[in-house]
Amino acid sequence: MNQIKTKPAFTEKKFLVTIIFVTSLFMLWGVAITMADALNKHFQSVLSLSKSQSAFVQFAIFGAYAVMGIPAGLFMKRFGYKNGVLLGLSLFALGAFLFVPAANASSFGFFGIALFILGCGLSTLETVAHPFVAALGDQRTSDQRINFAQSFNAVGAMLGPAIGGYFLFRTHVAGSTDLTSVKVLYLAIGIVIALIAVSFSFVRVPQTTDPHVSAVVDEEAVNIDTAPGKKLFEHKHFVWAVVAQFFNVAAQSGTWAFFINYGHEIMGFSELKSSNYMVLFMGMMLTGRFAGTFLMRVIAPNKLLAAFATGNILMCIIVAQGLGWPSYIALLMVNFFFSIMFPTIFSLGLKNLGRHTQQAASFISMGVVGGAFFPFLMGAAADEFGVAQAYYLPIICYVVIFLFGKKFYKVSH
Secondary structure, eight states: OOOOOOOOOSSOGGGHHHHHHHHHHHHHHHHHHHHHHHHHHHHHHHTTOOHHHHTHHHHHHHHHHHHHHHHHHHHHHHHOHHHHHHHHHHHHHHHHHTHHHHHHHTOHHHHHHHHHHHHHHHHHHHHHHHHHHHTSSOGGGHHHHHHHHHHHHHHHHHHHHHHHHHHHHSSOOTTOOOOHHHHHHHHHHHHHHHHHHHHHHTOOOOOOOOTTSOSSOOTTTSOOOSOTTSOGGGOHHHHHHHHHHHHHHHHHHHHHHTHHHHHHHTSOOOHHHHHHHHHHHHHHHHHHHHHHHHHTTTSOHHHHHHHHHHHHHHHHHHHTTTOSHHHHHHHHHHHHHHTTHHHHHHHHHTTTOGGGHHHHHHHHHGGGGHHHHHHHHHHHHHHHHOTTGGGGTHHHHHHHHHHIIIIITOOOO
16 A cells, blocks of 8 residues: 655644744844944944944954854753753843943944844854754755745845934934934844843743754655765865855955945945945845745756856956946845855755764854954955955955855765
């Protein structure tokens, strides 16, 4: 008698409340990261900072990812997903609340401490949320749940500059050193995050399944180690994935950090209008993810990654010319091509690692530290040569990503 094969469900009824909360986390850190780009431009005006100095905003946040990634993973392993989420939300709220005394002191150094603590919260949430959402149901549909949750991250990335622009630029007067808008914005954020943390503390999380262990033995469900004798760093495709992710996030953070500057200085937009265009900029990333998901049905992920990297090399060349609308459209397209890079590099780097998979995921995630340093380089270039010419620098990053997608993604046996 033939057994009837049924498609596994997206999730189970018992997980619905939990998955709603966890999915919202993806949106929250999307809001916080892109809001920092509006904050970067606002600090240049209010605190009289150069572009290279204001890049410390990105350094504090992405640097926190490098510091907190492994401790967050260990905390999650010891105390569970729920407590990991609560730790992340607590740090997020604490960092936001510290903006109040930082604004009162008008101290950029104090803001840096607040941003670092906030970044530790974001890093913890991102470390915990991916495996958490993967564990909320049948493991054969874990990728579907992660992609679903990541779509809300893109929505959050669109909301960040819209909210930041409204609060920071709407009533800002040129030459003003008033930080009241910053204080009010982050106080509100701290209260919202604290309320979410309290609410989630009352949610009863049903028992979950380890997302790296499948109950069903099939080729798609199990990440088979084709070279079990190898140590993790002997897998060259994994090492290259770490390098590619470093340069990927470097390019992303630099491009995002000076997007508002580009609109203001090259296009002549007001700061508010430029931040509103950043909503469209993030919308291009969401569009790219949908397009990339469709294209991967007919094009191998590594080939699509190489093609998108090539697209961004061409776009950056056009952006750097400062040609007005043609260059600005190219800048918008950078985020379209960037869209698939993080998850695609991640998945290619984890191929056939077997028991090393979880450890490898932590190292690839730490590639985010690239975002801490690159804005300094782009800021210095923008101060010296102009913000348009600074966009030559991400080309270096996209060349590395192209090489990974073209050649170095291959699993060696």
